[in-house]
Amino acid sequence: MNNDERICSIALTLCPGIGHIGAKRLIDGIGSAAGVFSQRKELPELLPGVSPTIVTALDNPAAFLRAEHEMEFVEKNRLTCLTLKDEAYPSRLRECEDAPIVLFFKGHTDFNCLRVINMVGTRNATEYGKQFCVDFLRDLSSHYPDVLVVSGLAYGIDIHAHRAALANNLSTVAVLAHGLDRIYPYVHRKTAIDMLDNGGLLTEFLTETNPDRHNFVSRNRIVAGMTDATIVVESASKGGSLITADLAVDYHRDCFAVPGRISDASSRGCNLLIQDNKAALIQSAEDFIKAMGWTHEEKLAKPEGIQRNLFLELTGEEEFVIRILTRQGDLHINALVVETDIPINRMISLLFELEMKGVVKALVGGVYHLLGY
Template sequence: MNSTELLHILALLKVEGVGDVVAKKLINHCGSAENIFQAKTSQLKAIDGVGDVLIKNLKDKSVYEKAEQELRVIQTENYNVLYYQNDNYPDKLKHCIDGPILLFSAGNINFENRRIISIVGTRQITSYGTEFCKKLLEDLAVFNPIIVSGFAYGVDIVAHQAAMDNNLQTIGVLAHGLNQIYPKTHKKYVAKMEQNGGFLTEFWSNSNPDKENFVRRNRIVAGMSEATIVIESAEKGGSLITANLANDYNRDVFAVPGRTSDKFSQGCNDLIKTQRANLMTSAADLVYCLNWEIASPTRNDKAVQKQLFVSLDNDEQKIYDYLQKNGKQLLDVIALDCDFPIYRISSILLNMELKGVIRPLPGKLFEAV
């Protein structure tokens, strides 16, 4: 995107009464942000929902002064700009009607991998939630997903750290401009995150982490992801807003159950009870619901190769012998013939995939290697 085009987009975003939904409507009708400002009044009035007040606001030349100031910051700091019509913009977020038309990023973010999951939850994570999160990402590392969270205290930062520990790309979606970090105590994680991932925001450089910004931030977390996982949450909290947004965007939502007496399991239990989230007890639940398959190894540290001698427990050996004898079989058929409940068979099959003794096939089929 050239600087002239970016300048007009920035100016459009500063027009009073223009949000992401209206901006997209105007751009789709006129072809570009520059064309909007050059359009005749009769052309603008032909756009559904555009009235005299908005047309008057589009004539306000002061928006260019604000846009020029932000453009200088972007160029000076060398921020990456992601426009909703360009290839570098998160694919799933393009399909959210209220997704931001512009995103700014810092670091080394690469969206070629379409397996993107968001992990959210309480800022007061317990040892139970911490251990679950770490084990989850350790088990999911073989699928090499991008891990998205909000860089806040608690579940967010544990998810980012666990992703980095497993050499996974991780993205912190911020509720403020890129020229600051909130909370300040998390500055120590910035350099490492930017090596393999980084930060994403829709907010300009002069934006502070105001309360209302976090709700806007949550729609990006939910919208850009294939699935949202709630690790722990009280009865009310921002992570439940993210889960509801993910449901509104027709994304998969997962929640980690806990004891009914645990304060920070109440929100998750309620999501499951009201069927707004799938039950998550292990990585296998996510893999099964999203129908993920292990790709060919591309990273030396996480290469999954068939071993010459593999240690299988009794349950794994039973399933392996069954597949050797019967060939490709559906997950449900394997569970029935080998006498395992579905929730148990999913976990066993994932472990066997990780050991390289079976492989998943399209249509939830599995075969012995």
């Protein structure tokens, strides 16, 4: 049995009847994809709920042959294959229940930088939407030149977000709905190549995978899951960007929408997101920065030396969160997850407990401020 974690992870995606959630649960339960295969016969005893059907599906030599073929392509083309166990894997995405267990990447960027956003929208972008991308990323880059901008390389808002990011020297990543043996749409090839030096191309799909319709829906969960915030610039009343927005809400991420005239078809989706309280209204980078709690000027004054109340009992994890906030100042919950490597659901509980103890205060936009205690 091959014990290369990358090959085992790829092979696991090729075993029928397991799926994204099932594969991740197996790895989380056993500790590695290699362990899932090597202990497949013991899985029903080790992990309650694993059926004999799953054990049979894992006995799949053809999956390993295909995985080895894929790794040959990865190595020949100097791609990066990221598994859930790799430190460079997007940590925000790792916390999602349906996170892909393996990703393929070409380019240069840090998926785990402090600030990661996505900008998505209609393929039929208007001049209003295109100009918003330009103005927003120009202004955002002047405050935070280290922001990573994620989108989908599609026609319309996606490609304009990528190009505006490049124009302002921001790292930008396109999440694809196919393998890295092709670029779709082909007319965006030059932009895709330009992104490789500061950003790149990311996918969960193997080579020879066509950009079929259902792959775009699957792709959207990666876009939403690997970022702190989703920004819908323009959208009709139905579309992929609304799916991304819904996923962001499900993942407990911030979601924003750019408003438009009620008569404009390209703004109906954004207006509905705002009306339904699924997204906050933003009109500028300044609005977004304030909503995310990124603005330094509005930080509350913090005492230089915080004295611990001797009677306050804190767990080791709570102490760790406090040390991070003491060192870095106010942070968004997703940044805390990245800095501490504590799962998002656990972090929510920790911050709630710290609020109840009067140690931290929740600010606007999911940002947490350390109080004196």
